[in-house]
Every structure is written in structure tokens, then in C-alpha cells.
Amino acid sequence: MLDLNYIRQNVAEVKAALVKLNTEAPIEEILQLDQQRRDLLKEVEALRQERNVGSKAIGKLMAEGKKAEAETQKQHMTDLGDKISQLSEMLRQIETDLEDKLLYVPNMPAPGVPEGADDSHNVEIRRWGEPRQFDFKPLPHWELGEKLDIIDFERGVKMSGTRFYLFKGLGASLHRALINWFLDVAVNEHGYTEIYPPFMVRQQAMVKAAHLPKFRDNMYYDTEEDYWFIGTAEVPLTNVFADEILEASQLPIRYVAHTPCFRREKMSAGRDVRGIKRVHQFEKVEMYHYTLPEESYAHLNEIVGNAERLCQMLGLPYRVVEICTGDLGFAAAKKFDLEVWVPGENGQGEWMEISSCSNVTDFQARRANLRFRREKGAKPEYLHTLNGSGLPPGRLMIAVLENYQQADGSVIIPEVLRPYLGGRTEIKK
RNA sequence: GGAGGGAUGCCAGAGUGGUUGAAUGGGGCGGUCUCGAACACCGCUGUGGACUUCCAGUUCACCGUGGGUUCGAAUCCCACUCCCUCCGCCA
Numbered sequence: 001m002l003d004l005n006y007i008r009q010n011v012a013e014v015k016a017a018l019v020k021l022n023t024e025a026p027i028e029e030i031l032q033l034d035q036q037r038r039d040l041l042k043e044v045e046a047l048r049q050e051r052n053v054g055s056k057a058i059g060k061l062m063a064e065g066k067k068a069e070a071e072t073q074k075q076h077m078t079d080l081g082d083k084i085s086q087l088s089e090m091l092r093q094i095e096t097d098l099e100d101k102l103l104y105v106p107n108m109p110a111p112g113v114p115e116g117a118d119d120s121h122n123v124e125i126r127r128w129g130e131p132r133q134f135d136f137k138p139l140p141h142w143e144l145g146e147k148l149d150i151i152d153f154e155r156g157v158k159m160s161g162t163r164f165y166l167f168k169g170l171g172a173s174l175h176r177a178l179i180n181w182f183l184d185v186a187v188n189e190h191g192y193t194e195i196y197p198p199f200m201v202r203q204q205a206m207v208k209a210a211h212l213p214k215f216r217d218n219m220y221y222d223t224e225e226d227y228w229f230i231g232t233a234e235v236p237l238t239n240v241f242a243d244e245i246l247e248a249s250q251l252p253i254r255y256v257a258h259t260p261c262f263r264r265e266k267m268s269a270g271r272d273v274r275g276i277k278r279v280h281q282f283e284k285v286e287m288y289h290y291t292l293p294e295e296s297y298a299h300l301n302e303i304v305g306n307a308e309r310l311c312q313m314l315g316l317p318y319r320v321v322e323i324c325t326g327d328l329g330f331a332a333a334k335k336f337d338l339e340v341w342v343p344g345e346n347g348q349g350e351w352m353e354i355s356s357c358s359n360v361t362d363f364q365a366r367r368a369n370l371r372f373r374r375e376k377g378a379k380p381e382y383l384h385t386l387n388g389s390g391l392p393p394g395r396l397m398i399a400v401l402e403n404y405q406q407a408d409g410s411v412i413i414p415e416v417l418r419p420y421l422g423g424r425t426e427i428k429k
Numbered sequence: 430g431g432a433g434g435g436a437u438g439c440c441a442g443a444g445u446g447g448u449u450g451a452a453u454g455g456g457g458c459g460g461u462c463u464c465g466a467a468c469a470c471c472g473c474u475g476u477g478g479a480c481u482u483c484c485a486g487u488u489c490a491c492c493g494u495g496g497g498u499u500c501g502a503a504u505c506c507c508a509c510u511c512c513c514u515c516c517g518c519c520a
Contacts (some may be wrong), residue, residue, distance in 0.1 A: 041479055045489045052448095052489090055501040059447035070500085077500035202510095226510095245476090376458065377474075 001210075001366045002105050004034060004098075017108045022117050022326035025105040033098040040094065044087045051080050103213055107363040109325045110297075110334040116324035122337070123324065128308065129317030131341045131349055136407040138343040141398045142275040145171060147409050148429055151276065163265065163279045167397075170427045174400070174413070175283070177420035178393035179258055182285040182310060186390060190306045192256035192287065197236030199259055200227040208368035209238040210331045210360075220262045233257040233286035234387045241290065242368040245380045251372060252299060253290040256390065258283065274345075275398065277352070282394040289386040290370065293362065296384035297334070300359040303388035304336045307355040310391055314414045316399050317341040319351060332358035340395075342402045354395045357388030 007014050007030060018025055054077050061070040114123045145151025150171025156164040167175050186192040203221075206212035206228050211219070220229040230236060237255050246253075261284050272278035287306060289299045304320060311318045323335040335358040339351035362382040364370070371380040404412040410428040413421060 038479065041489080045479065048489060051500075056448065058500055062447075074500045081500065380476080 001102055001363060002108065003366065004030075004102065007031070007105070008034060014105075014108070017325075018106075020109060020115055020325040021106055021328060023106060026101045027105070030098060030101050030105070033094055033101065037091065037094045037098060040087060040091045044084060044091055047080060047084050047087070051077065051084060054080065100213075103207065103367075106328075106330045107333050107361060109328055110359070110361070113328065113334055114322060114324040115326075117326040119324070119327040121324040122327060123322045125320040125322050125336070127317070127319040128312060129315070129341070131317050132343070132403060134343060134347060138347045138402060138405055139409075140275065140345045141342075141401045144401045144405055144409070144411065145276075148411065148427055150174070150427065160280075162273070164281065165276055165279070170421070170424070171397070173421055174417070174427070175393050175397055177417045178391075178396050178400075179283060179285060180420050181417055182391055182393070183256065183258055185310060185313070186256040186285065186287065186306070190254075190256075190287075190309075192254045195233075195237065195240070195255045195257040197233060197240075197257055197259065199230050199236075199262075201230060201235055201239065202226050203228055205239045205242070206235060208242055208364070209235040210364050210367055211235055214330060217266050218264050220264060229262040230259060231263045232261050232284060232387075233259040234288065237286065237288040237387070238364050238368055238370075238385060241370050244370070246290070246370075246372040246383065248292065248372055248374045251290060251292050251383065252295065255288045255290075256285060257288070258285045260284075276394055277398060279394070282392060284392045284394075285390050287357075287388045287390040291384045291386065292372070293381070293384050296359050296361060296386060299384075299386050300334060300336070300357060303357045303386055303390070304338070307338050307357060307388055307390045311338065311340060311354075313416050314396070314400065316396075316403060318354070321351075329358075331360045331363050333361045333363070334359045338391075340399045342399050344402070352395065352398065354399065355389040355391055358386060360385045360387065 002014070007027065011027065011031065015027055018027070054073065058070050058073050058077070061067075061073065114121060116122070139147070142151065142153065146153070148171070150168055151165055152168050153165045156166045166172075183194060187194050200222070203212060203226055206219070211231065212228075215231075219231060221227060236259070237257055240255070261282050263280060265278055265280060268278060276282075287303050289296075289303065291299045308318070308320065318338050318340045321337045321339055323329075323332070323337060328335055335356060337353050338355035338357075340354045341349060342352050344350040344352075361384050364385050365382040370383055370385065372383045373380055400414060401411055404414065406412065406426075410426050412426050413424060418425060
């Protein structure tokens with residue numbers, strides 16, 4: 001959420017930003033509602049003051065035993081009360097409306113974010129590693145998975161429908177190894193505290209994390225009770241300190257959480273239908289930072305660096321891409337994606353997104369009321385939040401299987417994962 | 430699932446319709462005392478909004494959340510959420 005005062009005082013900038021973001025938001029309506037609200041508020045508050053004074057006077061009269069005078073005074077106050085409740089109701093509606101519209105305004109892009117209408121304008125920042133040259137025709141992961149009998153698509157679909165599958169045997173173990181290894185590196189080497197959060201949250205928590213109201217269509221939820229299934233650990237992690245005021249000395253806070261993620265993927269119907277790249281249920285290890293405002297960009301680099309390091313340790317070639325304004329999304333002020341190289345379906349090779357690291361600045365903080373105090377007695381300020389995948393084991397399964405496949409159809413297990421697989425070095429039929 | 434109890438400021442805990450934004454105690458901060466510290470004493474100690482701007486004020490709202498009753502609600506009524514105790518069931 002943006003600061004209403006900021007919008008009011010920087011209308012031109014906000015509108016220009018929306019154009020760059022290639023999106024729309026009801027700025028004019030917001031400004032109008034804001035003006036109406038303040039006008040009405042002034043009026044209501046004046047009346048309330050009148051009532052407060054009048055009511056106290058009645059109290060005094062009653063105490064002095066002047067019943068008759070008190071009664072006439074009451075008559076007056078009844079009218080006043082009616083007027084107040086009438087105007088308050090109007091005010092309430094305006095405020096609800098205003099709040100609602102405000103929830104649809106995206107975060108402002110940070111200065112320096114490359115401009116562009118869509119992802120074709122994202123800017124490659126750097127590359128690491130060399131895409132592998134195959135002296136045989138590499139197979140896509142779904143063929144490898146079936147040949148090795150470690151991914152079973154048919155039976156996943158049988159019980160749950162399209163975009164479901166199951167891992168089997170070493171497939172399941174490799175997946176688990178990735179998760180455990182990611183968490184261990186994060187906790188032991190990157191300084192994170194591990195969190196095991198709820199996977200279902202209240203609607204309000206979704207709003208606070210900026211996933212509602214805008215992305216309702218991509219979410220699963222219980223229709224009888226107020227439970228919403230998270231699409232990422234970012235949701236519960238944003239809510240950990242909701243409505244709290246932290247001390248500056250507690251910052252920065254680095255949390256890592258491994259959770260399942262549920263997404264309806266309605267928007268991308270028909271895309272990536274083969275394989276396990278885009279599915280309704282997947283796991284993710286997510287990094288999340290709470291920082292001082294002035295330190296958040298340094299933390300963005302740290303998060304990207306952490307994700308990169310995981311790829312390096314796995315020996316997977318990747319590139320870092322800075323996301324342009326038109327592809328930034330709703331909450332990020334600045335975002336880097338990590339794309340890992342995979343040979344893909346035809347062996348031509350493609351860059352597959354495996355991590356998205358964002359500086360959300362104070363956008364979620366304002367929605368979730370996440371604040372800190374610089375020192376005792378100081379005014380609370382909104383802190384900054386950042387998130388980044390580190391990493392999604394499902395997508396990494398694709399990268400590992402496809403990149404480490406051998407001519408005979410077996411797959412070499414990356415060295416760092418071997419201790420998690422009983423020292424095993426390959427997956428073989 | 431059944432029965433009961435509860436939710437007040439950083440914490441503990443009063444308050445049951447009329448200067449109560451809220452007693453009292455603790456904690457924290459500042460000061461006096463002291464060579465210094467402890468003790469003691471004194472003072473201060475919430476958030477958000479609107480308005481004015483002499484940056485010092487004025488004012489409104491907030492005692493789990495949302496409604497209602499009333500001239501007036503922390504206090505009465507209703508619904509919801511959460512917590513606790515007991516019983517039942519259970520991974």
C-alpha cells in the first residue's frame with residue numbers, strides 16, 4: 001500500500017509510474033474520495049466535539065439535581081446524535097471505498113529500474129557457468145523422470161487431475177535432499193532463522209501480504225471457513241510481526257521457511273502444461289528479510305547473492321536478470337530473477353526462472369503495519385521487507401535432471417547433495 | 430463436539446453508564462542525592478487521523494473485532510475472533 005499523503009503530494013509521479021508499470025489504478029477516484037473524506041471528517045468531528053461538551057454538561061446538571069434542565073438539553077442532543085450517525089455512516093462508506101481502492105495501487109518502482117512494457121525488456125546483469133554441450137540428444141525432464149521411474153505423471157493426474165504428479169523413489173529423495181540442503185545452507189552459512197509457519201491463513205493476512213484483493217483468482221481457499229492456502233511462504237512471513245513495533249536493534253531479521261505453495265494457475269492455463277514446471281502444488285524454500293529502510297537495497301543484493309551461491313554450489317549455469325518496470329509486479333520496487341539454464345524439450349536450451357528476489361520496501365509493511373522504533377520514545381516508522389526464493393526444489397529437480405543427464409539415461413547427483421542421499425552418486429534405472 | 434471463565438496501556442492489575450486516555454504497582458527514561466552505584470524522592474512514559482502551524486497547540490477516534498442501546502459506553506445488549514479450565518473425541 002502506498003502512503004495516501006504521498007499520493008496526494010506526488011500525483012504526477014504516481015501516474016507516471018503507473019504508465020511505466022504498464023498497469024492501472026484508480027488514482028483520480030482515490031484523490032476525490034480522500035478530499036471528500038477530509039471534508040466530511042472535519043464536519044463530523046466538529047459535531048462530535050459539540051456532543052462531548054453537551055453530554056458532559058448534562059452529566060453535571062444531573063449531578064446537581066437539575067433534572068428539568070437536563071431533559072431539555074437531552075432533546076437538543078438527540079438531534080445532534082442523529083446528524084452525527086448520519087454523517088458517520090457516509091464517512092464510513094467513503095473510508096471503506098477509499099481503503100479498498102488503495103489496496104489496488106501497486107508499489108512504485110525504485111529509481112533506476114529499467115523501463116519497459118514487458119519481460120522482453122528485462123536486463124541481463126550477469127551470467128555464471130557455461131551451458132553444457134551435449135554430444136547426445138538430451139531429454140526433457142518428464143521423459144527422464146518416467147524412464148528412471150522417479151516421476152509418475154499418470155497416477156498424479158488420476159487422483160488430482162492435470163498439473164499434478166508424484167515423485168517416487170530417488171525422485172522423492174532427491175527432492176527432499178534439495179530442501180534439506182537449501183535449509184542447511186541458509187541456516188548454517190547464510191545466517192537465517194528457520195521458521196515453520198501455517199500454510200493456511202486468514203483473509204486479512206493475505207491482504208496484509210498484498211496477495212489480496214488483487215490475486216484472488218490464483219488462490220485456493222476454504223469456502224466454509226476463513227482459511228486461505230498460501231501461494232508462497234512470503235505470506236505467513238510477512239505476517240509474523242504484523243501490527244507490532246520492533247526495536248531498531250532487532251533488525252535486520254532474516255527468516256527462511258520451507259512450505260508447500262498452492263496456486264490455481266488460472267491465468268496461465270495452457271502454458272507449461274508438460275512436466276512439473278508449472279503445477280498447483282509445489283514446495284519452496286523462501287528467504288525473507290525485515291530491514292531498516294536505508295538498508296533494504298543492500299539486503300536485496302545479499303538475497304540475490306545467497307540464491308546465486310546455491311546455484312553455484314549445485315553447478316548449475318544461471319543468469320541474473322533485472323526486471324523492468326512493466327514486469328515488476330504488484331509489490332516489488334526492484335526485482336532480480338535468477339534463471340537457470342536447462343537444455344529443455346528440444347535441447348536448444350532455455351533460461352528457466354528459479355528465483356525471484358524483491359525489495360518490497362515499505363509496501364507490505366504499511367499494509368501489515370510492520371513498524372520499528374529507532375530509539376526509545378521515537379516515532380514508529382515502517383520497516384522494509386524483502387523476499388527471495390532460495391530455492392524451489394521442484395524447478396530445481398528439472399534443472400538437475402536435465403543438466404546432469406548422461407547418454408545412457410542416468411543422472412549424476414550433484415556433489416553437495418550426495419551426503420543427503422546416503423552418498424549415492426547417480427540415479428540409474 | 431459439550432460446559433464454564435476471560436480479553437483493559439510495555440507488563441501486572443483496578444475500573445461497571447457522566448472531565449476515565451483510563452486508578453494503583455512494576456518496568457523504562459530523565460532529574461535530585463552520591464566519589465560512583467544502590468536506596469529514597471520528583472517528573473515523564475500509547476497509537477492513528479484531521480486542523481492550525483506561533484513546530485506549539487487544538488480536536489476526533491481507539492480499553493480483542495464489528496454492530497446496537499443511550500444525550501453520553503471500557504462500563505449495558507448482540508454477533509464474531511482469540512485465550513484459559515473441565516469433559517468427550519483424535520493424528
